[in-house]
Amino acid sequence: MRLVTRQLVRQSALTGLVCLLCFCACTAPAPECDNFCLPLDEELADLGDYFETLHTLALEEAVGAVNDRIEQVLTIKDATERAARLAELQHPDTLAGALADRFAHPYLESSLMEQALKVRQTRKQFPGQKTSHADIWMNFSAHIPLEPRQVMMLFQSSTIKVFGVYFGTDKFIHFHHLGWTYYRSYRGFLNEGCDAEEAYRRVIQRYTREAFLAESLWFGTMTTGVYSNADLAANHLGFKFFLNLTEPVVLKGREQPPLAVRCGVFWRLSPRVRPRSGWFAAYVSDHWNEALNPSLYDASMRPGIRRVLQSRAERIVQFYTGKDGRPNDPAYFDQLAHELSTYHGEPYGHSGQFEKLMTIGNTCMPEVVALNAVSAD
Numbered sequence: 001m002r003l004v005t006r007q008l009v010r011q012s013a014l015t016g017l018v019c020l021l022c023f024c025a026c027t028a029p030a031p032e033c034d035n036f037c038l039p040l041d042e043e044l045a046d047l048g049d050y051f052e053t054l055h056t057l058a059l060e061e062a063v064g065a066v067n068d069r070i071e072q073v074l075t076i077k078d079a080t081e082r083a084a085r086l087a088e089l090q091h092p093d094t095l096a097g098a099l100a101d102r103f104a105h106p107y108l109e110s111s112l113m114e115q116a117l118k119v120r121q122t123r124k125q126f127p128g129q130k131t132s133h134a135d136i137w138m139n140f141s142a143h144i145p146l147e148p149r150q151v152m153m154l155f156q157s158s159t160i161k162v163f164g165v166y167f168g169t170d171k172f173i174h175f176h177h178l179g180w181t182y183y184r185s186y187r188g189f190l191n192e193g194c195d196a197e198e199a200y201r202r203v204i205q206r207y208t209r210e211a212f213l214a215e216s217l218w219f220g221t222m223t224t225g226v227y228s229n230a231d232l233a234a235n236h237l238g239f240k241f242f243l244n245l246t247e248p249v250v251l252k253g254r255e256q257p258p259l260a261v262r263c264g265v266f267w268r269l270s271p272r273v274r275p276r277s278g279w280f281a282a283y284v285s286d287h288w289n290e291a292l293n294p295s296l297y298d299a300s301m302r303p304g305i306r307r308v309l310q311s312r313a314e315r316i317v318q319f320y321t322g323k324d325g326r327p328n329d330p331a332y333f334d335q336l337a338h339e340l341s342t343y344h345g346e347p348y349g350h351s352g353q354f355e356k357l358m359t360i361g362n363t364c365m366p367e368v369v370a371l372n373a374v375s376a377d
Helices: 002-027 048-073 079-089 092-100 106-118 120-124 137-142 148-154 170-191 196-210 229-243 279-283 302-311 313-323 330-339 360-376
Strands: 159-162 165-168 249-251 254-256 260-263 266-269
Touching: 048 079, 048 092, 048 266, 048 279, 092 170, 092 229, 106 120, 106 170, 165 170, 170 196, 170 229, 196 229, 229 249, 229 279, 302 313, 302 360, 313 360, 330 360
Parallel strands: none
Antiparallel strands: 159 165, 249 254, 260 266
16 A cells, blocks of 8 residues: 555656646746856857847748738738738737747747857857857856755856847847737737836736746746846847837837838838848847846845855956956946846836845955955965
């Protein structure tokens, strides 16, 4: 009887584990990344043109897919049905949905992106430079040993450089998939009668605090112990990307015209949307960098993260003040963290708990000063 009971318990536990893993695969938050500890002896290639080309192709395919459907609808003889179908295909949400379809499931997209950056054909475009850099130690070592959330830290995103900004590949998962989720929720609130400002305020509240997939729950604190302000900033810019398909949006303080416009009954891309034109650079900013826009770590992780940052302080400071050319001034990094807490004045869900954030200015630079003092003595 005891043997049967143990077998049943073992089978139930195994079934539960399988279900949990399946759920994680379907709703997995994007892996964490380390934007602090970057290589001093190697150059990271700037992949701005590479990702601009990929997003240009995605837009071309989305517009082409909707236009193909419009062409088919034009053959419908019944005028009423034809008009109704055309109205549907000319609605901004249809084009936005076609664009969202260009991106793979987030679980697959993360792996495919990492692989694409490492294949020989990609690396050949950037001779003598690295296309990505990965380091799992910081977040993994910060957890208490045997902490279940530590397992999530084994899956790390690489850091890349895009239009001069260093950030994790996970930010594109947020940009594409959470941006699309934000867009759909926003449209839903508008349909319920909210104005644009109230609709987006509700979206932010939902995906920072209320929904199960919010940053303070499944997509962040619950699974990793990390409330990533940079992830939320990428969500915000992804929302603007989908909105900018058919509406003007303000990026970096400047109004950007729609990416696509109507041309008769069809859609066409704006002439500015082409590879190597720089149009995609408007969406990328320091907000995506977790060293400059630092995360809020769970109380159990904070001491471990601080130890890692202090142990690597010289390397971190040397990279950001030397290779990245930023001022060697603690006040600069602390002020920058405050500036990045909104997107040029627009709220995006930042934690706001500045006293708990570990910046290069308040954590790394004091350690370097202390080490120099010891060396001088």
